[in-house]
Amino acid sequence: EKSGYASFMLKEIAEQPKAVADTLLGRVDESGTLLLDEVRVPPEVLRETSKVVVVACGTAFHAGLIAKYAIEHWTRLPCEVELASEFRYRDPILDHGTLVIAISQSGETMDTLMALRHAREQGAHVLAICNTNGSTIPRESDAVLYTHAGPEVAVASTKAFLTQLVACYLVALWLAQHRGEKFGDEIGEVVSELAGIPGDLERVLETMEPVRELARSLAGHDTVLFLGRHVGYPVALEGALKLKELAYMHAEGFAAGELKHGPIALIDQGLPVVVLVPSPRGRSVLHDKIVSNIQEIRARGARTVVIAEEGDEAVAPYADHLIEIPEVPTLLQPLVATVPLQVFACELATARGNEVDQPRNLAKSVTVE
Numbered sequence: 001e002k003s004g005y006a007s008f009m010l011k012e013i014a015e016q017p018k019a020v021a022d023t024l025l026g027r028v029d030e031s032g033t034l035l036l037d038e039v040r041v042p043p044e045v046l047r048e049t050s051k052v053v054v055v056a057c058g059t060a061f062h063a064g065l066i067a068k069y070a071i072e073h074w075t076r077l078p079c080e081v082e083l084a085s086e087f088r089y090r091d092p093i094l095d096h097g098t099l100v101i102a103i104s105q106s107g108e109t110m111d112t113l114m115a116l117r118h119a120r121e122q123g124a125h126v127l128a129i130c131n132t133n134g135s136t137i138p139r140e141s142d143a144v145l146y147t148h149a150g151p152e153v154a155v156a157s158t159k160a161f162l163t164q165l166v167a168c169y170l171v172a173l174w175l176a177q178h179r180g181e182k183f184g185d186e187i188g189e190v191v192s193e194l195a196g197i198p199g200d201l202e203r204v205l206e207t208m209e210p211v212r213e214l215a216r217s218l219a220g221h222d223t224v225l226f227l228g229r230h231v232g233y234p235v236a237l238e239g240a241l242k243l244k245e246l247a248y249m250h251a252e253g254f255a256a257g258e259l260k261h262g263p264i265a266l267i268d269q270g271l272p273v274v275v276l277v278p279s280p281r282g283r284s285v286l287h288d289k290i291v292s293n294i295q296e297i298r299a300r301g302a303r304t305v306v307i308a309e310e311g312d313e314a315v316a317p318y319a320d321h322l323i324e325i326p327e328v329p330t331l332l333q334p335l336v337a338t339v340p341l342q343v344f345a346c347e348l349a350t351a352r353g354n355e356v357d358q359p360r361n362l363a364k365s366v367t368v369e
């Protein structure tokens with residue numbers, strides 16, 4: 001069943017181009033119109049939504065954090081993202097105008113289920129984004145958009161995450177479409193760029209050997225930090241989570257702008273720091289800020305592992321290790337930037353002698369609160 005791969009995780013990483021293509025299939029037409037009638041959210045609900053709340057756990061929560069940037073930017077609706085385990089204990093403000101999006105690969109995560117039950121009791125409309133047909137979360141939701149990642153066996157989520165992102169982008173664009181937001185050049189570009197993502201992922205996967213080599217060379221380290229800004233921040237959190245789960249290393253993700261508010265004190269001689277660099281095109285302010293963050297940490301001895309767009313010459317001089325990813329619009333960058341982090345964690349875990357498909361203390365679906 002591993003089809004010649006050493007682990008399910010490696011197989012599932014390799015399946016990501018197909019998983020993304022399958023999740024897009026039939027959901028956008030050639031003119032860029034979103035075709036999501038299957039979701040069965042009544043049009044009046046879409047029009048009358050005044051707030052979006054995303055609830056999820058673990059990696060699915062990171063997908064939600066990224067979705068917030070897309071939803072707010074494309075729909076102009078306020079969007080909150082909350083860990084499902086925290087959500088219902090804080091008396092959240094929910095009503096008929098709230099669209100709650102519950103993201104779950106398994107569809108059985110108890111915290112997410114309890115959060116959506118609470119939301120429905122308060123009158124909110126719940127849309128599930130789920131990878132498992134007929135599981136409890138979609139059954140108990142008002143509507144569902146399935147991700148078509150196929151079965152994910154490894155405990156660490158990889159292809160489910162990428163397809164959750166795709167589903168979130170589709171929902172965001174669809175909400176924008178229904179609410180009459182102007183589909184300007186940017187949205188048209190995003191829709192056609194989404195179609196190119198499977199090809200971009202193939203290219204990323206072909207260039208992973210240096211990432212594997214780097215991972216092996218870091219097997220003796222205790223700590224790895226991850227930094228990002230904007231959508232790169234949740235990607236940093238996801239990179240750190242993968243490393244914790246698989247390599248059992250101390251790994252933390254930070255918003256790069258927070259460095260000077262504390263984390264920079266952790267920077268020490270030789271400490272590996274992975275930095276997600278936004279595209280130098282578009283929002284170049286973000287790019288310039290992160291280049292100066294890289295200079296700051298490098299001046300303090302960090303060993304910088306820089307994930308940047310191909311041809312980004314401004315950042316290259318400050319990268320001890322440069323990992324290049326294809327040019328895609330900023331909001332979509334997590335799709336291509338996450339893959340090297342998955343490969344990195346998987347290889348590092350293997351180099352440390354860990355079982356990657358079944359990390360200690362973890363279960364694939366967490367059906368207790």
Ligand code: M6R
Pocket residue numbers: 057058059060103104105106107108109112155156157158245362364365366
């Ligand atoms: O099945 P779910 O998407 O609801 O699971 C949520 C988390 O338990 C899950 O993403 C977990 O964090 C993974 N082990 C991450 O790799």
